Amino acid sequence: MKKIVSILVIGLSLTALWGALIIVGASYDTVDEDNPYGEETLVVGVDASQAERNVTPVVTDSLEYWEENSDQHADYPIEYQLDADAEDPDVRIVWVADLEDCDSVSDPAIAGCADLVEDRAPGTALVEVETGLSQEQARETLKHELGHTLGLRHGDAPQDVMSAT
Numbered sequence: 001m002k003k004i005v006s007i008l009v010i011g012l013s014l015t016a017l018w019g020a021l022i023i024v025g026a027s028y029d030t031v032d033e034d035n036p037y038g039e040e041t042l043v044v045g046v047d048a049s050q051a052e053r054n055v056t057p058v059v060t061d062s063l064e065y066w067e068e069n070s071d072q073h074a075d076y077p078i079e080y081q082l083d084a085d086a087e088d089p090d091v092r093i094v095w096v097a098d099l100e101d102c103d104s105v106s107d108p109a110i111a112g113c114a115d116l117v118e119d120r121a122p123g124t125a126l127v128e129v130e131t132g133l134s135q136e137q138a139r140e141t142l143k144h145e146l147g148h149t150l151g152l153r154h155g156d157a158p159q160d161v162m163s164a165t
């Protein structure tokens with residue numbers, strides 16, 4: 001009888017252990033461990049109420065650029081879901097007359113600023129782009145600032161995008 005109980009206990013323990021391993025495995029499986037956002041698809045909100053022109057082409061070009069290049073340069077893949085009016089986006093892009101609110105990186109030379117997101121993403125990573133830029137300047141600025149939200153610093157590759165000037 002004692003032997004049967006022992007076998008039963010061992011069997012149940014193994015079942016529980018197996019279940020725990022499956023749960024742990026599943027949670028590690030879904031997102032790259034280098035990804036500070038903890039999810040591969042990032043929702044992007046846009047506030048272009050101060051912009052002088054339609055910013056959608058600039059935004060979609062910049063997001064596409066990082067969907068193609070994040071894996072190589074930030075070491076984790078990313079997909080963006082553009083939802084301009086999202087209340088609680090992972091990344092918020094704001095057109096402003098004067099840069100003011102970004103926490104960590106300011107780029108007055110290229111008229112933008114951003115939160116540098118490295119170990120752990122804030123609830124919403126902020127990117128600001130100044131109004132009054134040409135379409136091409138705005139595109140280069142936004143690509144650069146989005147690079148900071150992927151943990152890239154000045155001088156990191158790709159250098160044509162992440163140079164400070």
Ligand SMILES: [Zn+2]
Nearest residue numbers: 105106107164
């Ligand atoms: Zn910068």
